[in-house]
Amino acid sequence: MVQNIIDVKNLSKSFDISSKNPGIKGTIRHFFNRQTKSLKVIKDISFEIKEGEIVGFLGANGAGKTTILKMLCGLIYPSEGSILVSGHLPFRRKENFLKNITLIMGQKQQLIWDLPPIESFYLNASIYDLDKFEAKKRIKKLSEMLEIDEELFTPVRKLSLGQRMKCELLAALIHEPNILFLDEPTLGLDINAQRNLRKFLQKYNKETNATICLTSHYMKDITSLCKRVICVHEGAISYDGKLKLLLKKLSPVKEILIVCRSEKDAAKLESLGFNVKNKIKNEITIKVENNSITSSLKTILNNFDIEDLFINEPPIDEIIGKVLMKKDYDI
Amino acid sequence: MNSRKYLKVYKKFLHTSLASELEYKTNILVDLITAILSLIGSIFLLTIFFQNNGYIGGWKFEQALIIQAIYTILNGITNTWFNPNLTEIVKHIREGTLDFVLLKPIDSQFFISLKKINPSGFLEIMLGFFLLFFCIRINQINLNLSFLTLSLITISCSICILYSLWFFISTTTIWFVKTWNAIEVLRSFLYIGRFPLNSFSFSLRIFFSVFIPIAFITTIPSEVFLGLSQLWKILLEVIVATVFLITSRRFWLFALKFYSSASS
Numbered sequence: 001m002v003q004n005i006i007d008v009k010n011l012s013k014s015f016d017i018s019s020k021n022p023g024i025k026g027t028i029r030h031f032f033n034r035q036t037k038s039l040k041v042i043k044d045i046s047f048e049i050k051e052g053e054i055v056g057f058l059g060a061n062g063a064g065k066t067t068i069l070k071m072l073c074g075l076i077y078p079s080e081g082s083i084l085v086s087g088h089l090p091f092r093r094k095e096n097f098l099k100n101i102t103l104i105m106g107q108k109q110q111l112i113w114d115l116p117p118i119e120s121f122y123l124n125a126s127i128y129d130l131d132k133f134e135a136k137k138r139i140k141k142l143s144e145m146l147e148i149d150e151e152l153f154t155p156v157r158k159l160s161l162g163q164r165m166k167c168e169l170l171a172a173l174i175h176e177p178n179i180l181f182l183d184e185p186t187l188g189l190d191i192n193a194q195r196n197l198r199k200f201l202q203k204y205n206k207e208t209n210a211t212i213c214l215t216s217h218y219m220k221d222i223t224s225l226c227k228r229v230i231c232v233h234e235g236a237i238s239y240d241g242k243l244k245l246l247l248k249k250l251s252p253v254k255e256i257l258i259v260c261r262s263e264k265d266a267a268k269l270e271s272l273g274f275n276v277k278n279k280i281k282n283e284i285t286i287k288v289e290n291n292s293i294t295s296s297l298k299t300i301l302n303n304f305d306i307e308d309l310f311i312n313e314p315p316i317d318e319i320i321g322k323v324l325m326k327k328d329y330d331i
Numbered sequence: 332m333n334s335r336k337y338l339k340v341y342k343k344f345l346h347t348s349l350a351s352e353l354e355y356k357t358n359i360l361v362d363l364i365t366a367i368l369s370l371i372g373s374i375f376l377l378t379i380f381f382q383n384n385g386y387i388g389g390w391k392f393e394q395a396l397i398i399q400a401i402y403t404i405l406n407g408i409t410n411t412w413f414n415p416n417l418t419e420i421v422k423h424i425r426e427g428t429l430d431f432v433l434l435k436p437i438d439s440q441f442f443i444s445l446k447k448i449n450p451s452g453f454l455e456i457m458l459g460f461f462l463l464f465f466c467i468r469i470n471q472i473n474l475n476l477s478f479l480t481l482s483l484i485t486i487s488c489s490i491c492i493l494y495s496l497w498f499f500i501s502t503t504t505i506w507f508v509k510t511w512n513a514i515e516v517l518r519s520f521l522y523i524g525r526f527p528l529n530s531f532s533f534s535l536r537i538f539f540s541v542f543i544p545i546a547f548i549t550t551i552p553s554e555v556f557l558g559l560s561q562l563w564k565i566l567l568e569v570i571v572a573t574v575f576l577i578t579s580r581r582f583w584l585f586a587l588k589f590y591s592s593a594s595s
Contacts, residue, residue, distance in 0.1 A: 070430070075430050076591060076592060112351060119346075124435075
């Protein structure tokens with residue numbers, strides 16, 4: 001049986017936030033008499049993550065995804081509740097725990113700006129107490145997986161965002177951690193760079209059985225990497241389960257675009273009682289429930305002369321967008 | 332603590348920061364010229380003070396020059412290690428890059444205090460030592476083992492006090508986010524360390540001994556050089572340095588509990 005590597009129970013976090021009224025008067029009042037209030041950004045959440053799982057954290061901006069990630073890796077002290085990551089209390093930041101985890105943030109970098117990334121890799125290797133031979137071996141292996149070569153010897157400031165992100169990944173993985181916390185790792189990358197990064201993460205997970213916790217606003221990251229998602233809404237978990245199940249529940253219908261040989265056929269199809277979304281000349285788009293797709297297709301193919309046919313999934317961004325707006329999903 | 336690992340990491344710090352700095356040759360050249368001009372300016376200022384009066388606070392010009400030499404060495408150390416690293420703490424906290432430091436299996440205080448060096452500060456340290464040796468000659472100081480030991484102890488204590496003060500102020504960034512001004516105030520207080528403590532009024536002497544112990548930083552090591560120092564003063568400096576070092580360490584560990592990281 002696969003063991004839980006992350007165990008979170010009734011976790012809450014509050015921050016003291018100050019607010020300021022606009023204008024010069026508000027500024028002066030804010031300077032002399034700062035009003036702060038305690039804001040509960042994470043509200044009594046509980047979940048478990050198994051070894052080797054890839055879990056996506058979904059939520060609107062400010063929902064609390066990054067705060068959860070930062071508490072899991074030990075950067076922020078929780079206000080209430082308990083967290084166990086790989087058997088450790090993260091906020092104690094014990095050496096054995098830190099050697100097991102890594103945090104990658106799409107919008108922050110740890111590479112030394114003026115030097116080639118290889119210098120940062122060797123620096124990290126010495127921090128993780130790796131000898132030169134072992135470091136060299138790992139750099140070679142990871143650079144092959146990430147498909148980087150010349151970039152290793154080019155100053156970081158001269159690298160493109162995509163190349164830099166690959167190097168950030170290498171720097172963060174040189175100690176071969178078995179838990180990866182990724183906070184929007186594909187932020188700002190072009191489509192090819194995003195795809196390469198996802199490919200690498202899949203490969204890394206497969207080869208090392210590493211657990212990956214990921215936040216991203218790019219749905220493609222979530223759909224291609226995560227079987228399970230945890231949706232966070234205003235600091236509380238609104239859904240925790242399989243992504244497939246969530247999508248199925250939220251989008252019970254598929255769209256079928258049928259290109260008929262004649263306009264007459266299209267008109268006849270419309271009259272058969274299908275839920276028609278639109279019809280342009282001989283092209284007709286109908287909405288069919290997931291559980292009746294096979295029978296509907298049979299009827300169409302048996303009774304009409306069809307030129308072409310497309311089954312479209314509804315746009316995932318739209319569906320997830322709905323999830324992010326809701327407080328609770330009972331599936 | 333695994334000292335072999337820390338030594339290895341420090342060697343890497345030295346290598347990477349030197350390599351980074353050497354990327355900008357003109358900047359290093361300007362820094363070197365600034366260090367030389369700054370020393371010349373300070374000595375010139377000192378000669379003006381002593382022009383009409385042979386003594387200030389009971390110190391002759393040749394003796395006051397020792398304070399200038401120690402100040403130059405300490406300023407060199409400040410510019411080599413403290414300035415590039417401790418000012419960076421503010422940046423680390425504001426931009427949230429302290430996250431990377433805290434998640435490394437290495438002491439975070441060691442990492443943020445020693446990661447960078449500014450090679451041009453080395454010249455200042457060397458100039459300070461040249462001036463110190465010159466002062467030893469003109470003041471006809473007899474170099475012996477006990478003198479060297481005491482000098483080493485007092486200068487080390489001065490470095491510890493200076494580091495702790497600076498680190499303490501930088502740590503408050505965790506709550507106040509911006510503390511550039513406090514560091515600037517500390518730097519300007521340090522300029523006071525170029526003059527003998529006796530040249531100030533009684534109240535200022537108390538202020539610079541008790542509240543901001545600048546007096547300990549330059550005056551006591553200088554007194555050791557001149558054979559004027561009393562044992563209780565040296566002991567007091569050792570105690571002050573130890574208390575400051577321990578307090579700054581504890582304060583850092585305490586402050587980290589309040590670190591909320593920058594939002595992404």
